[in-house]
Amino acid sequence: MRFPPIRSGRLIPLVALSLLALFAAGCQREATPETATPTARPETAVSAEDRDEHSYAEPEKVVIDDLALDLALDFDSKTLAGTATYTLDWKDDGATQLVLDTRDLAIEQVEGQTDGGWQPLQYTLDAPDELLGSRLAIETPERNALVRVTYRTSPEASGLQWLEPSMTEGGELPFMFSQSQAIHARSWVPLQDTPSVRYTYSAKIASRPDVMVLMSADNDPAAERDGDYAFEMPQKIPSYLMAIAAGDLVFQPISQRAGVWAEPATVDAAVAEFADTEEMIRTTEQLYGPYRWERYDLLILPPSFPFGGMENPRLSFITPTVIVGDKSLVSLIAHELAHSWSGNLVTNASWKDMWLNEGFTSYVENRIVEALYGKEIADMEFVIAREGLQKELADTRSELQVLAVRPGDARDPDDTFGAVAYDKGAWFLQFLEERFGRETLDAFLRGYFDHFAFQSISTATFVEYAKAELLPKKQDAVTEAELEEWLYEPGIPASAPQVLSPRLGLVDSARLAWLGSEQLPPQSMTAEWTTQEWIHFLEGMPETLTLEQMSQLDTAYGFSDTPNGELAMRWYPLAVRSGYAIAYEPMSAFLQRIGRRKLIIPVYEALAQSEEGLAFARRVFERARPGYHPITTASVQKTLDEAKPKPAPAVTPPPESEVEGDTGADGTTPQAPPAG
Incomplete structure (x- = not known):
């Protein structure tokens, strides 16, 4: 996801969400504890460091290997309703329960497939925690390979927005879109809503026939509007990358594998603004290896989209606010594209390690910008980002100034979506570039993306890999103490490389001259x-x-x-x-x-x-x-x-x-x- 910091200019929300979850209805057995505190989970062998504290799921026992959705999209009721069918991979021989994350979902039925067909399963939907939602615990004494949940979303689902026609560019058809990151996928699909679990998915979506439906999957540029849509995502993704949108959408190509979906009134301007997308893809492939997601399309959303962009695989969601006519804000496209390697391909295992997604991506983004638009522009963006980071640190708790956030320090996962993860993370990689040389670091990163492709990892795993594959390349280039300081200490280390921008220096001089003389x-x-x-x-x-x-x-x-x-x-x-x-x-x-x-x-x-x-x-x-x-x-x-x-x-x-x-x-x- 890309959004310069609220107090400076990078794209990062500093305001933590406090979305109040409502009680979900329709369960066979509903727990009614006296408080909204989630039911305690049994202890497992997973350490506190490794556990994703923002999910109820227990992936050490069972994981979703594949998800099949069959949903009706209803603009009148502002709901998605239907079934989610899970193909399960049981990890623990003694496990007989599937735990899913939900928020504001009405659970109508849960079934497991057996030799005799689909049979009802007992389940419990706990009272909601205001942040995490409700724990859905499904009893599976036969350790079913397939489990199916019938459910309905709330019109107020935190991960969906429903727009009236008057709120769109064309003004004739309604529009809806999802935003699943960080933990909003659970508001429109019951899931193991943690980045540590990756799964393939398919979907059948029924809608009114005059809107086009798209997902973060194999969208066909030649698809026709008919109210009946089918999708496949053959690469495994975490839940926060699952996305859906529907509206008055048309397609225009940029290249054979890239193009723009947008409302008719917006599509021409978007194609012109983002004409360099294919060149960005080729540039990143030359640096860090092949693009592994087949297509890379952009969906231009209405101005109400809450972020700059969202890196949903195959279909990045993009704010129209970066279409300004001169390509001066297309670094956002470079950022979302870079996520195809850092984040989508190699994913942080929990939001405590957000920097593995956003720090790497911000570094790669800047390398793309430098390759296409020159070092002057790249340096200006580095300087602006770091000035914003310094301002943000003044108002950031010390425990959130570290790249690898300790368990319990980020109550809300959105607490980690700050300039620290983005800009301190990118700064750390530039520090490694300075110490080892660009050629060596590029080779390391290319190997890193290959080695951990389609996996979710922690900071500890990255450190282990770096100690094996990077640090030996140049003995004593980086000390253990320096590595620890960058990853686990607050603030900016004294070893941070300094980037200067002569062009921004001239701007400073012009501003000072005006303040002193009133001469613009x-x-x-x-x-x-x-x-x-x-x-x-x-x-x-x-x-x-x-x-x-x-x-x-x-x-x-x-x-x-x-x-x-x-x-x-x-x-x-x-x-x-x-x-x-x-x-x-x-x-x-x-x-x-x-x-x-x-x-x-x-x-x-x-x-x-x-x-x-x-x-x-x-x-x-x-x-x-x-x-x-x-x-x-x-x-x-x-x-x-x-x-x-x-x-x-x-x-x-x-x-x-x-x-x-x-x-x-x-x-x-x-x-x-x-x-x-």
């Missing part, structure tokens, strides 16, 4: 700036500016009306802090149009600093809520609920009657609009 940099300079340079220009501003300074910038560059979300997420908080009232109407429209958490949470956080701003934020949120994904809704609600506003506002926001969704700023014509 010449248009001949800013006309060539990329989004990265404009990001750096805004991020380096003082906490507040005068109204005159804000007006000067807005008149020159049109920041209040920018279509570039990366710039909007930095400009609007500055406008709030500076009392720049002109920005409030376009800010309101932005918050109601965009559901990507990384772009909107900083704006809500800034508004929540004052009582009047908080009241304004709540009014906007009520209007925006119907178009937000459940994950986004929970994050915004948490931000507003936990706000501690100051009584004196910087500016009085407009009254409720002026909170509209499609208004402009002050009508000025920007003289030198920023890239995108």
